[in-house]
Amino acid sequence: MISYKDALKESSQGVMLSLHVIPGSAQTVFPVSYNQWRHALEIKVQAQAKDNKANIEVVETIAHFFKLSRKDVVLMSGEKNREKTICLKNISLTTVLGRLQESFHG
Numbered sequence: 001m002i003s004y005k006d007a008l009k010e011s012s013q014g015v016m017l018s019l020h021v022i023p024g025s026a027q028t029v030f031p032v033s034y035n036q037w038r039h040a041l042e043i044k045v046q047a048q049a050k051d052n053k054a055n056i057e058v059v060e061t062i063a064h065f066f067k068l069s070r071k072d073v074v075l076m077s078g079e080k081n082r083e084k085t086i087c088l089k090n091i092s093l094t095t096v097l098g099r100l101q102e103s104f105h106g
Contacts, residue, residue, distance in 0.1 A: 004034035004100060007041045014072075014089040015096050017062070019043050021082045023054040030061050031103055038083065041100075055079060062086055066099055 009016040018040040022032070025044035032042040043061065047053035055075055063073040066088060078084030088096060 004031070004041060004104065005097065006039040007034065008093060008096060010093045011087075013076075014074075014087045015091060015093050016076065017041065017086045017088060017096070019058065019062075019078075019084045019086060021045060021049075021054060021058055021078075021084055023047060023049040023082075028057060028061055030065050031100060034104075040083065049082075052079075055084075058084065058086070062088070065103075066091055066096065 007018040020035050020038050020040040020042045022042060022044045025046055028045050030043040032044050035042050043058060045054050045057040045061065047057040059070060059073045059075060063070050068088060068091060072089040074087040074089065076085040076087050
């Protein structure tokens, strides 16, 4: 069985989240699905990948989903790429897994 848990990694900085971003979508949705080839959670954002707008929307959407402040969600890599790594601070891996599980499995 393929698991979205492959998109998460605990580190000394926080919980690292691998994302595949789909910019320019009709609506913002997170999580959309799990991409088994990229080992990443997919997120759709309305903003275009221009002038850092999509990155800002990704950070805001992730912060809202996990009930974190914006400063606790840090873009670690992938600023100019659809593949991004986000660091979630001040939240446990167990809490992240729980919120994702609720979203995926109701």
